[in-house]
Every structure is written in structure tokens, then in C-alpha cells.
Amino acid sequence: MQENIMGRKRNMEPELYEQAIKYEKGSFITATGALATLSGAKTGRCPRDKRVVKDELTENELWWGKGSPNIEMDEHSFMVNRERAVDYLNSLDKVFVNDQFLNWDPENRIKVRIVSARAYHSLFMHNMCIRPTLEEIENFGTPDFTIYNAGQFPCNRYTHYMTSSTSIDLNLARKEMVILGTQYAGEMKKGLFSVMHYLMPKRQILSLHSGCNMGKEGDVALFFGLSGTGKTTLSTDHNRYLIGDDEHCWSDSGVSNIEGGCYAKCIDLSKEKEPDIWNAIKFGTVLENVVFGEHDREVDFTDKSVTENTRAAYPIEYIPNVKLPCVGPHPKNVILLACDAFGVLPPVSKLSLSQTMYHFISGYTALVAGTEEGIKEPQATFSACFGAAFIMLHPTKYAAMLAEKMKKHGATGWLVNTGWSGGSLLKAKYKKTEIFGLEIPTEVEGVPSEILDPENTWSDKSAYKETLLKLAALFKNNFETFTNYKIGEDNNLTDEILAAGPILPNA
Numbered sequence: 001m002q003e004n005i006m007g008r009k010r011n012m013e014p015e016l017y018e019q020a021i022k023y024e025k026g027s028f029i030t031a032t033g034a035l036a037t038l039s040g041a042k043t044g045r046c047p048r049d050k051r052v053v054k055d056e057l058t059e060n061e062l063w064w065g066k067g068s069p070n071i072e073m074d075e076h077s078f079m080v081n082r083e084r085a086v087d088y089l090n091s092l093d094k095v096f097v098n099d100q101f102l103n104w105d106p107e108n109r110i111k112v113r114i115v116s117a118r119a120y121h122s123l124f125m126h127n128m129c130i131r132p133t134l135e136e137i138e139n140f141g142t143p144d145f146t147i148y149n150a151g152q153f154p155c156n157r158y159t160h161y162m163t164s165s166t167s168i169d170l171n172l173a174r175k176e177m178v179i180l181g182t183q184y185a186g187e188m189k190k191g192l193f194s195v196m197h198y199l200m201p202k203r204q205i206l207s208l209h210s211g212c213n214m215g216k217e218g219d220v221a222l223f224f225g226l227s228g229t230g231k232t233t234l235s236t237d238h239n240r241y242l243i244g245d246d247e248h249c250w251s252d253s254g255v256s257n258i259e260g261g262c263y264a265k266c267i268d269l270s271k272e273k274e275p276d277i278w279n280a281i282k283f284g285t286v287l288e289n290v291v292f293g294e295h296d297r298e299v300d301f302t303d304k305s306v307t308e309n310t311r312a313a314y315p316i317e318y319i320p321n322v323k324l325p326c327v328g329p330h331p332k333n334v335i336l337l338a339c340d341a342f343g344v345l346p347p348v349s350k351l352s353l354s355q356t357m358y359h360f361i362s363g364y365t366a367l368v369a370g371t372e373e374g375i376k377e378p379q380a381t382f383s384a385c386f387g388a389a390f391i392m393l394h395p396t397k398y399a400a401m402l403a404e405k406m407k408k409h410g411a412t413g414w415l416v417n418t419g420w421s422g423g424s425l426l427k428a429k430y431k432k433t434e435i436f437g438l439e440i441p442t443e444v445e446g447v448p449s450e451i452l453d454p455e456n457t458w459s460d461k462s463a464y465k466e467t468l469l470k471l472a473a474l475f476k477n478n479f480e481t482f483t484n485y486k487i488g489e490d491n492n493l494t495d496e497i498l499a500a501g502p503i504l505p506n507a
Contacts, residue, residue: 027120031297033283034312036290037120040152042166042182043289043307045190047389049166049182053078057173062198063394067384067481070392073161078171078178080159085150085178089117096122099140100129102192103249104326105256108205112192113143117152124185124286127313129192130260145195147177147188155180172198185288185313189263190390193247196258198392206250206401209387211235212243212257212328220255220328222248224386225337226365232264234335236276241323244316250331250405257326262319266290266312269301280318287312330409334402336386340417341366341378344454344468349415349438350430353406354500356413357399360385361482361497362475380471382478395482399497435472436502472502 027037047069052058054072062070089095096116103109114125132140154165166181168191177191193209200207211223211231220243225231235245244257245264264277266287271278281287281299288311291303301310316322336359338345351359363383384395391398406413412426415438428441433453443449450456458464479501 028292028297030281030287030292030299032281032299034281034285034287034299035120035123036287036292036299038306039185039288040183042184044184044309045186045389046164046166046168046182046184049164050168050187050191051161051170052392053169053171053173055173062392067388069389073169075171077160077162078169078174081155081167081169081180082148082171082176082178084153084155085148085180088150088153089115089148092117098122098125098129099132099137099143100125100260101132101136102129102196102258103200103256104130104258104260105249105251105253107253108200108203108249108251108256110145110196110199111140111143113146114149114188115147116149116188118149118183120286121149121151121183121185121188124288124313125188127261127284127286127315128189128259128263131315143175144199145175145177145192147179147191149179149188151179151181151183151187153180170194185286186263186311189259193258193390194392196247196249197390197398200249201393201397201401204252204401206398206405207258208248208250208402209246209385209390210248211245212248212255212331213237213240214243214323214328215240218329219333220331221333221335222250222255222331223335223337224360224363226339226363226381226383226386229337229339229365231337234337236319236321238321240321241328242316242319242321243323243326243328250402254327254329255331256328257316259316260326261313261315264312264314265309266301267304267308267310269312276319276321277312279320280314281312282314282318285312285314285318330405331411332409333414334406334411335414335416336360337365337416339365340471342380342467342471343457344464344471345415345417345436346433346438346440346454347417347452348425349433349440350425351413351415351438352500353403353413354494354496355415355438356406357403357497358479358500359413359415360402361395361399362478362501363388364475364478380474380478384482435468435504437500469504472504475502476504 030036051071051073053075064070096119098114100112101109102112116122155162155167157165168187169178179187197207213235214220223231223234232245236242245262247258249256289306290299290310291305292299361384363386366378366380385391385398428444430439431442432439441452455464
């Protein structure tokens, strides 16, 4: 079956846009030369339909059960879906195949093959993965992982484990991924990220859902944060070199970007607010689910009629301050970003190693009232390792590796609530807050000292204390998922990490 598909292999390059137009109904070239297309009914990821084969290999290795993103399926059900996908791909006049790499570190890169029915999916992955040279394509050999993307064709809902017509299936033993029933391109990107979260720790390499940049003096910073906390904005600071905006590895030789492109949200995009992304939307870029004028082909980035999750996928070299190759030395600052809508966390806190592990595992931010229908007051959101949907192992495994690397290479941890970062903060004087025990600076040049302690911004001190205790309780309730989970002696949470969390009175 695979051999049949490989016999009709075609490489997709940006200059072959004509092929994308010819084989894609509803795809158009915009006024700036980008390819605009639609993903169909699914305009975002389907985490409830993503499954992993549970077998002798994965049963004791992966994180299963409460709080885990890994939903199990068996080998037989995977093979039913695989056969369905390959049969569909073999029924087409043309399929598109990419042979590419993940990870800019040449010693630890992964060879991936993506077989897809849609030309835009091929072009999307051409942008998002690392593009091989002609010589590397000729000598590519057997891939380390293969994706069969038959997303236009549904799975059989009566197949065991299926709950809808959509299924995204990972088989780590076979080194394969099958996509049925969704044409959203992000499933391929994030599916491979999940694979890297499994493969890299086996090599003692930490996989990270983070942005990363480097200063002119070679100082590297990692930025962790959920959507809306400023991860992309901080990593693309014009005064620093961009290493990557989303997925990275931290090995014994330093940090490296996993991808060869950027996948930027572009709802309400403007040239004034985000000029780099605006200028990157040109020939070679794939625009997903945007709306544009029928005659002038100008994109209306404010139009949410298809989805708010409009996206642009472009090669990373479209960003002017990118560092190529996308590698750097060991990070000096590890910055955890939290949008605390409760208003009780400090603007910036310096973290101990155990506090960094605690807050990394917690992955906290808060939804502001009014941002989603039905939200009347701030709601806490926790996502382990700031990317729970993509991790494969228990969060404590990644946290332990992060702490080990930070300790070995002298990195400082920060919890940031406003988008500040290190620098002169390392030399400031600090005091500890109550409940959370965070170290906050008492003074920072150019910043009014009274705003450094959040209690000073509350006129009602009793309301501040009540809200602080409420948030602390939410942290502790969330962390119970991890205190009760064990994978061998090495991954047990230590008393030191537990003590790094908030301490409630009479607890």
C-alpha cells in the first residue's frame, strides 16, 4: 500500500502554486501572492479525537489516565483506520509527499514523510518542517516517522474506540500517524510535536512548547505561556534574534528549533501592530480560513465568519531577525508567562528551582471575564508544561529534565505577569510574598515600586486576601492530579516541589 503511494510521489515547492490552484477547489492567490484556502468543517484541532495505540511499548511509558491528553486505542483499530486512509489515498489521481526534517540540531534531527491528499497540506508542511537540500532528498532513505493524511475521508464511526467521523491516530511502534475526517493542517504540525515529545526524552533531550530568542551577546531566553500570554510577542523582540516561536529542544549542546516555519494566528492582524507577520504573508505563505475580497483579493483579517482561528504558515526565514540555523547556546533565562486575571500574582517574580518546576507543571493562566461566552468572572486554566495537549510522558518527567538542565547551565527561572524579562532584575533586592512564597523585587529602575507588590494595587485588602486564597486553592486542587501519579522512583514528586506551591493557612 505504501509502495503504491510512493510510486506517485511529488515534491511541493512554493513555485508550484499552480499545482495547488489546479488541484484545490476554493483556493486562491491573494493580492500579496499568498495561497488562501479553507480547511472545511474543522477549523481547529480535535483533541478528543486524537488517539495513541496502547501496546507493550507504550503501556508503561506514556502518561495515561486522569489529566492525560493520551486517549488509548488498540493496534487492530489503528490498522482498520490505516487501511481506510491508504485505500483512499490510492484511489486518487495524485497525492503529495514531503520528505523533510524536524530539529535544527543535525545530530538529533528526525526524518519525516508526509503523504497527503491535498496540495495545500503539502505546501503547509513544506513551510512548517525543515526543508532538505536536493542532495539530502536524494539520500533521504527510510523516514523515522510517516503521516498518512486522508483528512477528506471520514473514519468509520462504528470502528472500536471511534466517537465521531474524525480520528487522528498515533502508532509509536509502527512510527506512523493516520488522519481521517479533518482537513485542519495544524493536526499534522502538532501530531509531529507529540512524536518529538516522545522521541527526544529517550535521548535525554528536553522537548519544549516555548518561544526562544537570543540577545546580541548570546544570552538565550525561553518563553513558556498559553495562548494570549505574550509568548510570540516576546520571542519576536526586534532587539533580539528569533530562534523559534513555538517548539524547541534543549540538548547537551544547547537549544534548537524543531520547525522550519511559523504558524501565526492572524485574526485582527495589522501592519502597525505586527509588521513582521504582516510582511511574511507573501508568495510562499499559506493562509488558512481567512476571508478576502472577491475582486481585489485583499484579505480582511478582522473577518471571523469562518473562524477566529485564522492562520498563516510561512518559512521562518520570512522573519527578518531570525537566526539561521535556528540553534543557540544554553538558555540563561526561563520565563513562565501567566495572564493572571485575578490580579493577585506579582508582575514579576524570581523563582527557585523547585518553584520553577511547580509552576512549569501547573502551567497556569486565566481567562478574563467577557473573552468567552458565559464567563462572568476570571477562570483559572491549567495546562501541564504549558502544552498538556502535546506531551506524551508524565509532566514530572519533563519538569525534572528542565530542572536538571537549568541547574547544570545556571539558568534563572521567572514568573512574569506583564511581559517583563530578566536583565537588571537579577541584581535587584527581593522580598517574599505570602501564600505563594514568590520572590518579588522591592525596586526596579524606571518602575514605580508600589506596583511591584500586587496587594498595593487593591484598595480593599480583605478582597485581595480572599482572592489570593481562592487562586491558591485552585493551584492546589489542580496539582493533586500529579501528586497521585507515579512512574517509577525517578519520577515521584519530591516534598521540595510540593513545598514550592502555595501554602494555605491551617493547611
